[in-house]
Amino acid sequence: MRHQRVLVLFFILTLTTRCFIGSESTKFIIQNRCPDTIWPATLAGSGTPQLASTGFQLSPGSTTSLDLPTGWSGRLWARTLCSTDSLGKFNCDTGDCGSGTITCNGAGGAPPASLIEFTLSGHNGNDQDFYDISLVDGFNLPISVTPQGGSGTKCNTISCPVNLNSGCPGELALVGAGGRAIGCKSACFALGQPQYCCTGGYGSPSTCPPTVYSKYFKGACPQAYSYAYDDGSSTFTCSGQPDYLITFCP
Template sequence: MAMAGGVLDLLLLAFSAFQLRSHGATAVKFTFLNNCPETVWPATLTSGGRPSFPTTGFVLAPGASLSFAGVGATWSGRVWSRYRCTTSGARFSCESGDCGTGQVECNGAGGAPPATLAEFTLGGGAGAVTDFYDVSNVDGFNLPVEIEPAGGRCQSSSCPADINRVCPSELAVRATSPLSSARNGSGGGAVAAVVGCKSACLAFGTDEYCCRGRFASPATCEPSRYSRLFKSQCPQAYSYAFDDGSSTFTCNGTVDYQVTFCPGPGSRIQAVPLPPKGNSL
């Protein structure tokens, strides 16, 4: 009887854990690592009706990491990062990925595209404990990023390349303060650094590039020369709206995640001087 009771207790404990997981009570830990040569300001936006992320914006110095252990196991939302951020008076703003609140916390506001997105839907599988995650350049690119599930049993997803280096001029978003062209490896006068690369949809707004109207299906919305450029740089990331086959990843069970900005030596963005106005944080 003691043995049967012990088995029953274990079964009840396992069922309770599943119930907690399915209702978002089990905590998932997110760790953020800044491998970039300059300070970044990660931000989060939670989807409607889901448990809130513990923060909506924070700062990470080069080489720094920060963990949040209390993320609800059914959290859904996006993560991105801002850089070239300053304060002018009491107002905080960024030249790349700014959410427009004037504060480090985004407080429910999304980032201004172009911005590389790390997207998550935790516990989203019907009848199973399944997490969905992806890296998306559908709204353009601003920083390399990687999603890595803990434990090594699920596949990581990343956009490791600095697409700003190869961004076509018609898609490029440039800094308001110039970067010496000599530091960029060319001669002559100053040139403004590229701090983001728009998607074709964002840049031109046509139904064909945005997969709208008569192009609103995988059969009619095909990759463009612009999305192919993004895909060649970051094969695992979404390059346009219907790029699901090679860009959506899943993991079963309660898993912690690490999000790394500039995830490898070859992906590091070039350090860019901050704008002269105001005070940098």
């Protein structure tokens, strides 16, 4: 009898712990369909914990997954053209987080980088997941997000499937070895002027309309954020706590 009581108590404690930490919550399934190895990374938003992995290697054709706690918010991106120097310092040509290691440990990626942003249900009382693809920090890789389950009129697959590097305006291009564009900077990052950053006298939707540069991003990737005030056609929501398939180079 004592052994049975211990088993019952263990079961109750295990179930309670799972409910508390949200182990049955959202999962990211991350796949690399690019021809080259990439190094995805994550950064938690304010007030939510960093994930168990903040950076990892993903070879072509590979898939991995990450578990997210209830109410998590943050971003995910991929670093490209990474290597380790003679002193053992890890660095990447795009999306580098400056940690010197494969894990980013709470640091964000340097622009230009294609971002996926999430605020999951349970965060500040939300009953929906909010997600988007953002090119506000520029572009380095095509990307897509597909809910696995869930419901809602805006619970859709979203993508930026086009390689924007090849046609990037010269003044925005990040050029790598051999003169090839490996990233496309935002006009704010590249030019630093308030009309592109929506700052100063341009700090409202009415005074900061789309520019020729943001229209380049939006024309190719209409579901993605192209600049700061591009909310209307760029934010998506799901109810029902789905998982999300994140594909680089869909």
